[in-house]
Amino acid sequence: MAPSSPSFVARLQGRWRSGDTLLCVGLDPDTTRFPAHLRDRDDAIYAFCRAIVDATAEYACAFKPQIAYFAAARAEDQLESLIAHCRQHHPQVPVILDAKRGDIGSTAEQYAREAFERYGADAVTLSPFMGFDSIEPYLAYEGRGAFLLCRTSNAGGNDLQMLDAGGEKIYERIARLAGSTWNRSGELGLVVGATYPAELARVRELAPALPLLVPGIGAQGGDVQASVQAGQDTAGGGMAINSSRAILYADSSEAFAQRAGEVARRTRDEINRYRARPRTA
């Protein structure tokens, strides 16, 4: 990495301001839900996602490809092409690779190579379950970010994350560590589900300055108003609120991308309605 690589967090903050948007567009390409005219193409996943990316970039603060959908379909090459396309045509919109990796240091180095060198992602999602030494190798990449799972949007998130350990819940501990000693690079963020606004507010309290990646609105049923009010920082930013399926599969005709763009614009506008501070746009 060049020593002067600009900070991921600063780039994301810049996009919140200049793009007047907190919407993260999630790319979970399920080929069974693709428009019929695309399904038989060899590069269907790339073609679908590229069209979505081009139609929604204007309204997006970040793109978040979910690597499982590419891996299950043997389409790593299409993920490479997609991220390259994003970087070339929408360089102002960072790409967060949703991979939720978590492994010992020597293996984490390989996963970091995969995310940052092979795919060229700007940031990656990680699981903190194995502790700080499983996070550290990613911090060595200057200008790249890492979002740690903290309070996930699924029901099973209760099973471990809500346990009380010495007066604080597991997710609170992760938020506190990510907001302090673990954040050596200044490039950490947290994943907190929109389905749990009370915990979102608590995480914002424990880590006032950290960017939050917030899945769970749209198909998962999280409440936009409650999430924005709970998670925004003092500047009315601080969140990348993800929507995947509600945008991707808004329409299954040949006009799917145009319709996805419209849903993205409306979602961006709905999010902005609840931001506390005047926007600059």
Added chain:
Amino acid sequence: MAPSSPSFVARLQGRWRSGDTLLCVGLDPDTTRFPAHLRDRDDAIYAFCRAIVDATAEYACAFKPQIAYFAAARAEDQLESLIAHCRQHHPQVPVILDAKRGDIGSTAEQYAREAFERYGADAVTLSPFMGFDSIEPYLAYEGRGAFLLCRTSNAGGNDLQMLDAGGEKIYERIARLAGSTWNRSGELGLVVGATYPAELARVRELAPALPLLVPGIGAQGGDVQASVQAGQDTAGGGMAINSSRAILYADSSEAFAQRAGEVARRTRDEINRYRARPRTA
């Protein structure tokens, strides 16, 4: 899946008995450590791992490819070929794909497809951080196994896994759940590092019948005698004790595979020395 797919756990138990071995051979192909004569081959990773597999199968109860090494090198096709080779030539030795996946249900379904359908692995490693609904989709694959991270071998494993929550540590809770309500398919196992024999003994107590995948001997410094004595079940089995680097990189000459076989045989023998019950071989 055919309704009569034989149980993964039963196959692993069968291999412990018939092969008289608890050694799991870990496949972490780091091309920078390959013998010089292999390094420039386009299929170097496959060629290296296939030679290791063929030389060690006799002494192995399982193979454990670590997917990060393949993904970082853009070598998913070589991983496919490698597992296909294992299934064809060493069908008695199950393949555990070390991927440590963990995500919401809809995404977990994609990762399960990747592990079991694309790669044809017999079992996969998973992170329990997101709770039971992130594990459940893997259990739908009859005859396939899943090892949940419980007490990992790295120092950072202390950061969350050793926290006390309501009188039991997080790793104890995971062991208890995996040994009871979560084990709906009967195909769960646990990952417990050889570097922590006291916790290995505690996990064996909480989950007497579960297969344990035990990394951390060899390069990571775990103690074989202490691990076997702490983790074996009442039949002197119950563990797949992993060694990766000490076997893979025992020698960097053209005789690397032969030497790997010798180290595997010696490691198998060392493990067997501490098993409590007479072996059948």
